[in-house]
Amino acid sequence: MRLVRTALLLSLFLPINAVAQEQTDPEPPQTEEPIEQELAPLGPLREVEQDLRRTYYQFFKRTRNKQMHEQGWRELERFMDDPRVYELMIELFEDKPIEMRRKLLELFVEQASEDADVVLAWVAVFNEDEELRTWAAGRLTERVGEGEPSHRIQLVIESGLTSGDDDAAIASSSLVRRFNLLKAVPYLIQAQAQPQRQDVRRGAIAQIVVGTQQAFVANLTPVVANNAVGFQPTIGIVTDGVVLRVMDAVVWTYRTQINRDLVAMTSDAWGRSTAKFGYDQKQWFDWYNNEFKPTLADNNGG
Numbered sequence: 001m002r003l004v005r006t007a008l009l010l011s012l013f014l015p016i017n018a019v020a021q022e023q024t025d026p027e028p029p030q031t032e033e034p035i036e037q038e039l040a041p042l043g044p045l046r047e048v049e050q051d052l053r054r055t056y057y058q059f060f061k062r063t064r065n066k067q068m069h070e071q072g073w074r075e076l077e078r079f080m081d082d083p084r085v086y087e088l089m090i091e092l093f094e095d096k097p098i099e100m101r102r103k104l105l106e107l108f109v110e111q112a113s114e115d116a117d118v119v120l121a122w123v124a125v126f127n128e129d130e131e132l133r134t135w136a137a138g139r140l141t142e143r144v145g146e147g148e149p150s151h152r153i154q155l156v157i158e159s160g161l162t163s164g165d166d167d168a169a170i171a172s173s174s175l176v177r178r179f180n181l182l183k184a185v186p187y188l189i190q191a192q193a194q195p196q197r198q199d200v201r202r203g204a205i206a207q208i209v210v211g212t213q214q215a216f217v218a219n220l221t222p223v224v225a226n227n228a229v230g231f232q233p234t235i236g237i238v239t240d241g242v243v244l245r246v247m248d249a250v251v252w253t254y255r256t257q258i259n260r261d262l263v264a265m266t267s268d269a270w271g272r273s274t275a276k277f278g279y280d281q282k283q284w285f286d287w288y289n290n291e292f293k294p295t296l297a298d299n300n301g302g
Helices: 002-024 030-038 045-061 066-079 083-092 098-111 114-126 130-144 151-162 166-179 182-191 256-270 281-299
Strands: 193-195 204-225 228-247 252-254
Touching: 045 066, 045 083, 066 083, 066 098, 083 098, 083 114, 098 114, 098 130, 114 130, 114 151, 114 166, 130 166, 151 166, 151 182, 166 182, 166 256, 182 256, 182 281, 256 281
Parallel strands: none
Antiparallel strands: 193 252, 204 228
């Protein structure tokens, strides 16, 4: 959730400084008074977080009473104007039933702000629960509508595609297709097949032998006793055939869902099927740079 926290703090930086500037002004203009009433300074973050935790423990953690829960949702509404605690709100409810987590996300939908939409995007991409990811993606799609998602939402999607996590990459790919983000095609090309760096193995890790073996007497060891002499044979083995040895193996993951999203979206935009490129990244990038981008430029008037 670090990206969400960073993005939200950056979005709050200017408004908070503006309020601070007004407070330090020895003679604020009279025309600024209504604005000061609307943009009340936010309290210290630590105090707000403590207040949020108390509300959670009182109305959700220690009780299953539905009436208490309903009152708790009303109490949580007063925290929705402070994006600094959005991450904490998600963390507090991460172990709760999915119905409660959906109810929490509805507060973000009702907030109808860019900060709240970024949280929806983050849940739709990085949450561990597939059902909740799908639900959040649907609500985010409704929020964005027919337009293009904001730059901050696109950063979340980009983070999912480049994270190396299969679930996050597939969820991001689905959002790219929903929003028809053709600018994200290079990320889809990269994400459809990825080496798993943690599974790299060095040296000879396996071998397969196809051949025939012939036994022969390689050596004789004399064995001497009273009035007797004998020999102990040493048997050797000769192998004739082929040896296949596996060296320095790297596991690749082929994400079929991302490939389907990539092929479907680019085929619609280009007017011809791109399925022939398969998972070959070189062919994809050659086509993207030499054919697809010029076509888009022509369609957009240069």
